Amino acid sequence: MSRIDLHLHSTHSDGSLRPSDVLRLAEKARVTALAITDHDITSGLPEAMSAGEELGIEVIPGVEISSFDGRSELHILGYCLDWKDPLLNERLGTLRASRHRRNPLIIERLRAAGLDVTYEEVRALAGTESVGRPHIAQLLMQKKYVSTAKEAFDRYLAEGKAAYVARELPPPDEAIRWIREAKGVAVLAHPTWVKTSGEGLRTCVTELKEAGLGGVEVHYSTHSKSQTASYLDLAQRLGLLITGGSDFHGVTKPDIEVGSGRGDLRVHPRLLAPLKEAAARL
Ligand SMILES: [Zn+2]
Numbered sequence: 414m415s416r417i418d419l420h421l422h423s424t425h426s427d428g429s430l431r432p433s434d435v436l437r438l439a440e441k442a443r444v445t446a447l448a449i450t451d452h453d454i455t456s457g458l459p460e461a462m463s464a465g466e467e468l469g470i471e472v473i474p475g476v477e478i479s480s481f482d483g484r485s486e487l488h489i490l491g492y493c494l495d496w497k498d499p500l501l502n503e504r505l506g507t508l509r510a511s512r513h514r515r516n517p518l519i520i521e522r523l524r525a526a527g528l529d530v531t532y533e534e535v536r537a538l539a540g541t542e543s544v545g546r547p548h549i550a551q552l553l554m555q556k557k558y559v560s561t562a563k564e565a566f567d568r569y570l571a572e573g574k575a576a577y578v579a580r581e582l583p584p585p586d587e588a589i590r591w592i593r594e595a596k597g598v599a600v601l602a603h604p605t606w607v608k609t610s611g612e613g614l615r616t617c618v619t620e621l622k623e624a625g626l627g628g629v630e631v632h633y634s635t636h637s638k639s640q641t642a643s644y645l646d647l648a649q650r651l652g653l654l655i656t657g658g659s660d661f662h663g664v665t666k667p668d669i670e671v672g673s674g675r676g677d678l679r680v681h682p683r684l685l686a687p688l689k690e691a692a693a694r695l
């Protein structure tokens with residue numbers, strides 16, 4: 414049963430596998446097309462594309478941009494965009510710099526809470542310049558302060574917990590504009606993150622559509638059947654594209670597999686053509 418996966422992370426952000434290794438897992442999972450959507454960065458795409466050519470998997474250029482609407486952190490996926498666009502990459506660079514400023518502050522707070530951790534240790538463990546909270550969670554696991562990444566977030570790292578530090582994020586309409594200006598299609602990732610439902614969710618997504626949003630990630634690893642149905646209904650009512658992906662990260666989200674999520678995810682290959690057609694019209 415062929416499938417696609419339009420939401421995957423690599424070592425270029427907070428995933429644990431290199432882009433070429435993600436592609437190899439995709440081949441095993443019979444994924445025919447995919448998008449590497451690293452957080453606020455496009456540097457993993459050349460490796461993904463050459464691995465894709467080798468393995469016969471279509472690689473759609475992608476990115477996932479973090480934004481904040483005053484209430485919820487919203488992630489905006491960008492597809493089929495001109496990922497070499499200098500302005501886009503400059504904007505993403507500024508966004509990454511704000512994350513770099515945040516990590517040492519998180520470590521300071523963990524230390525203030527009595528945990529023996531240093532930023533150097535997190536960087537060594539991450540093995541990349543792109544350090545994120547999942548790496549900090551991994552360090553807390555290694556040092557036996559917690560037994561799972563989820564526990565690290567629940568006890569220390571999540572919003573409202575002792576070591577939470579807010580990031581300076583652009584509003585979602587700005588993230589959408591960045592993607593549009595790079596000739597990409599903007600899609601709302603994991604809509605469960607929108608901290609409102611029913612009419613409120615509809616209003617939020619309608620406003621995002623007015624700002625240029627092109628689609629909704631209807632199919633997602635952690636969506637229940639009823640959530641999938643309600644996001645599908647919302648996308649169809651608003652005339653938005655339907656996309657889907659696993660949000661694979663490797664060891665930091667060990668229950669999520671490339672292509673199949675928690676086992677029951679299947680993103681149909683027929684969703685790809687409308688996305689590419691929308692991008693070609695931009
Ligand atoms: Zn996300």
Ligand SMILES: [Zn+2]
Pocket residue numbers: 420422450477660
């Ligand atoms: Zn993601």
